[in-house]
Amino acid sequence: MHDLVIETSGLTRRFGGLTAVDQVNLRVSPGSVYGFVGPNGAGKTTTIRMVLGLIRPHAGGVRLLGQPMAESRRALLGRVGALVESPSVYPNLTGRENLEVTRTLSRAEKRQIERALHIVQLQEAADRLVGGYSTGMKQRLGLALALLNEPELLILDEPTNGLDPAGMIEMRELLRRLPDECGATVFLSSHLLAEVEQVATHIGIIDRGKLRFQGPWEELHATMKEHVVLGVKRPALAKKTLERAGWAVRSNGSDRITVTANGNADAALINDLLVNAGLHVFHLSVQRPTLEDMFLTLTGNAQGGG
Amino acid sequence: MALIDALRAEVLKSKRSLALWMAFLAPLMIEVLDFVLYFQRGYIRTDVEDAWLWLGQSTLSYWSLLMLPLFVALETALLSNVEHANEGWKHLFALPIPRATTYAAKQILAMAISGFSTFSLLGFTLLNGLLLRALRPEIGLDSSIPWGTLVTSAVLVFLGSWLLISLHTWVAARWKSFVVAMGAGIAMTVAGMVVVNWEWGRFYPWAMPGLMANQYMDGRMPVAELLLGSLGGLITAVVGCWEFTRRDVL
Numbered sequence: 001m002h003d004l005v006i007e008t009s010g011l012t013r014r015f016g017g018l019t020a021v022d023q024v025n026l027r028v029s030p031g032s033v034y035g036f037v038g039p040n041g042a043g044k045t046t047t048i049r050m051v052l053g054l055i056r057p058h059a060g061g062v063r064l065l066g067q068p069m070a071e072s073r074r075a076l077l078g079r080v081g082a083l084v085e086s087p088s089v090y091p092n093l094t095g096r097e098n099l100e101v102t103r104t105l106s107r108a109e110k111r112q113i114e115r116a117l118h119i120v121q122l123q124e125a126a127d128r129l130v131g132g133y134s135t136g137m138k139q140r141l142g143l144a145l146a147l148l149n150e151p152e153l154l155i156l157d158e159p160t161n162g163l164d165p166a167g168m169i170e171m172r173e174l175l176r177r178l179p180d181e182c183g184a185t186v187f188l189s190s191h192l193l194a195e196v197e198q199v200a201t202h203i204g205i206i207d208r209g210k211l212r213f214q215g216p217w218e219e220l221h222a223t224m225k226e227h228v229v230l231g232v233k234r235p236a237l238a239k240k241t242l243e244r245a246g247w248a249v250r251s252n253g254s255d256r257i258t259v260t261a262n263g264n265a266d267a268a269l270i271n272d273l274l275v276n277a278g279l280h281v282f283h284l285s286v287q288r289p290t291l292e293d294m295f296l297t298l299t300g301n302a303q304g305g306g
Numbered sequence: 307m308a309l310i311d312a313l314r315a316e317v318l319k320s321k322r323s324l325a326l327w328m329a330f331l332a333p334l335m336i337e338v339l340d341f342v343l344y345f346q347r348g349y350i351r352t353d354v355e356d357a358w359l360w361l362g363q364s365t366l367s368y369w370s371l372l373m374l375p376l377f378v379a380l381e382t383a384l385l386s387n388v389e390h391a392n393e394g395w396k397h398l399f400a401l402p403i404p405r406a407t408t409y410a411a412k413q414i415l416a417m418a419i420s421g422f423s424t425f426s427l428l429g430f431t432l433l434n435g436l437l438l439r440a441l442r443p444e445i446g447l448d449s450s451i452p453w454g455t456l457v458t459s460a461v462l463v464f465l466g467s468w469l470l471i472s473l474h475t476w477v478a479a480r481w482k483s484f485v486v487a488m489g490a491g492i493a494m495t496v497a498g499m500v501v502v503n504w505e506w507g508r509f510y511p512w513a514m515p516g517l518m519a520n521q522y523m524d525g526r527m528p529v530a531e532l533l534l535g536s537l538g539g540l541i542t543a544v545v546g547c548w549e550f551t552r553r554d555v556l
Contacts, residue, residue, distance in 0.1 A: 052400045054555040078402035088397030090388060092322045104315045105403045129322075145397070 003066030005030050005153050005185045006051060010060035013046055020046045022209035023060070028187055028202070033179060035200030036189040037295065043209040044189040045085060048157045052082055065152060078106065081151035081184075085158055087142025091131030095122055095141050098130060099148060108149040116144040119181065120174065136167035143174065147182065154178065156188040160195055168195060175199050197291040207299040224289035224297070228261045228270055231283025241277050242270065256283070308403055312411035316385070325384045329419045332377055333369070333427035337434045340365065344438055350446050357446045358435060362456040363523045365431045366424075370463045371516030374420065375498065378467065378474050379491020381419050385412045386478035386487070396555045405551035413475045413543050420471055421464045428460045459519045466515040466531055468539025473511060476546030480553075509534060 006028035013021040021043040028034045038044050049055040051062050053073055062069040064076045089098050099113045117123045120140040130138065139162065146154055159175065160168045176199050178186055190196050196203070203220050205213040213220060232238040235257050239249045247270065248260040259270055267286050274281050320326045344350060350357040389395050398408050432451060439447040478487040498513035508517045514531050521528040 049396075049555065054396055054399055056554060074402045074404065077400060080400075082397075082400045084396050084400065086393055088393045090319055090392055090394070093319070097318060097321065101315045101318050102397075102401065104311050104318070105398070105401050107311070107402075149402075 003030075004028060004063070005032075005065060006034075006187060007063040008047075008051065008060060009063075011047065011050055011057050011062065012059035013043075013050060013055065013057050019209050021050065021057075024206070024209075024211050025214075026051075026204065026211070027214060028185065030185050031179060032202045033175070033186045033200050034188070034202045034204060035196035036187065036204045036206065037193055037196050037291070038189075038191065038206035039299075040191050042191075042206045044191075044206060045157055047206070048082075048084060048155060048187075048189060052080070052084070052155065053077070054084070078149060079151055080153045080155060081146030081149060082155040083142045083146045083157065083159060084155075085161060087138050087145070089130045089133075089138055089141055089145075091129065094129055095126040095133070095137075095144075098141060099126075099144060102145050102148055106149045112148050112150065116147045119147055119178075120144045135162045136164070136170065139163060139167070139171065140174075143171075150182065151184055154182075154184045154186045154188075156186065158190055159188055160190065160192060168192075172198055193291040193295055203291070205295060205298055212298045213294075220291075220294055221289070224294050225260050226262050226289065227287045228259045228267045229283070229285050229287055230257050230259065230270070230274070230281055231255050232257065232274065232279055232281055234279060238274055238279050241274065241279065245273055258287075261286075308407045309410060309414075312403060312407045313415060316411045316415050319388050320385075323384065323388070325381060325388075326419070328377070328381065329423040330426060332373060333423050333430050336365065336369065336373065336427065337430040340431075341434050341438065344434075344445065345442065348442060348445065350438075356449050356452065358449055359452050359455060359523075361435055361447070362428070362431055362452070363459070363519070365427065366456070366459055366463065366519050367516055369424070369427050370467075370519055371498070371502075371513060372495065374424065374463070374467060374515060375470060375495040375512045376491055377423060378416065378420055378471050379488055379495070382412075382416050382471070382474040382478040383484055383487035383491075385416060386475075387484050390482045390484075399555050406547050409475075409479065409547045409550055410543075412479065413472065413547070416471050416475055417468065420467055424460050424464050424467075428456060432456075455523070459522050462518045462522055462528065462532065463515040466518045466528075466535035469514065469535045469542060470511040470539075472539045472542035472546055475543065476550060479546075479550050511535075 004027055006026050008024055008026040011021055011024040024047055036044055046055065050057045053069055065079055067076060069076060096113060099116060103113055117126050120143050122137065122140055122144060125133065125137060130141065143159065160171050163171060172195060175186060175188065178184060200217060202216050203213065204211060232255060235251060235255050239251060239257055242249045242259060250258045252258055261267065261270060264286060267284060271281055271284060351360050354360040389398065399405055435447050438445050474491060477490055481487060494512045498510055501507040501510045502513050502517065507513055508531055514535055518528040518531045
């Protein structure tokens with residue numbers, strides 16, 4: 001039985017009258033890519049800073065790699081790599097020199113610098129001053145810094161911060177490769193649900209300081225129903241026809257209707273039903289609920305449907 | 307050893323910045339000005355017996371009362387600003403190196419730079435004198451160089467400055483603003499110019515190193531100030547380190 005890589009119990013932190021993090025119990029399993037999502041101000045960064053020991057919690061504890069942070073902080077941090085919000089890089093040094101500074105402090109081997117540069121693909125720019133790097137390059141350098149000591153756990157707070165769409169795709173590809181290439185568990189936070197959806201195996205949803213959901217992607221997925229979206233010439237009649245047959249139907253305005261249904265088999269059944277009733281179907285698609293839909297529902301901001 | 311690693315990292319971070327060069331350039335600038343002045347004037351001073359002693363003493367006094375406190379404020383501000391400006395603290399404090407070691411490295415480097423600059427000043431003063439003597443033999447630097455007195459004075463200035471270095475290291479780390487760190491240094495140094503006229507002024511940290519050197523030249527070994535400067539400096543460093551390292555990195 002493997003220890004949980006991150007385990008918090010009742011983690012709490014207040015700022016003045018505001019409870020920024022409220023009794024959060026994180027459970028991150030080894031080998032997973034855990035997406036920690038929530039809107040801006042939900043408490044993601046504060047939680048991460050407490051996990052790393054940068055901020056002291058007002059209540060609760062943190063265990064990393066099976067051991068309490070309070071007792072073995074230094075040893076544990078040696079097995080963890082972190083990128084918290086913006087990358088901490090010195091503009092008057094080259095990329096390689098920046099890596100050398102961190103390598104010196106974390107006692108990593110010299111060859112780790114080349115390995116990290118290779119993983120984030122910064123070998124060519126490594127000897128240029130960081131002051132001249134683009135935001136994307138600085139972000140990749142920040143990731144390289146986190147990878148230097150071959151961490152078992154990688155904690156990335158908003159890794160696509162400040163990146164343009166191309167940069168985001170690059171970062172996403174990188175993150176997808178990491179568990180296989182480096183054998184590390186990845187814990188990443190983001191307010192961009194679409195990005196997390198593409199890479200995560202597990203999801204934790206935080207809103208206003210409270211953890212609303214935590215578990216494997218499939219589990220979250222199973223709680224939400226799929227839809228079949230239909231385009232028909234006579235939506236009102238189609239709706240009545242389907243409702244009489246027992247389906248739950250909703251109008252989307254104009255000529256689209258949404259039917260709560262599961263998968264392609266149901267879609268075919270619905271299509272047959274309408275066609276046999278003399279109604280022409282010009283559009284049909286099966287919609288899987290996105291993380292965004294689930295998120296909106298869970299945080300109580302749902303606007304109908306599902 | 308972690309402290310050696312931290313010091314190496316600090317030196318690496320100072321690459322391509324003024325932080326380390328200043329230790330050399332600040333005293334050099336003073337000496338160049340002095341050289342031009344004395345060369346043009348043709349004599350050191352008419353009313354003293356030992357021109358070497360006077361030259362060394364006045365330069366060291368000028369340096370330690372005015373330049374050194376400002377120099378320390380600047381150096382400590384630069385050493386901490388490199389982290390403040392680049393969000394360095396959150397990265398450093400998430401590495402497997404004790405927070406206190408990082409702080410200690412910055413304090414020790416500030417002390418090393420200050421010491422280096424003070425002894426460089428002395429070295430440059432002596433070179434200056436030798437050059438003047440070679441170019442203008444009539445300048446009056448005929449006596450032998452009073453090594454013992456001058457080196458002891460420089461050591462007193464260095465040890466006496468530890469208190470002010472510790473105070474500035476803490477202020478520079480604690481507040482993000484470069485202006486706060488430099489402003490505090492300027493204000494305290496200028497206040498020192500006034501405080502020298504007060505009987506207890508010799509314990510004012512920003513005037514203390516300079517006044518210690520003057521006292522010694524006048525024949526009195528400033529023991530109380532030496533203890534306050536060196537031991538007081540070490541205690542202040544430990545307290546400042548403790549205070550800073552237990553703060554949340556928000």
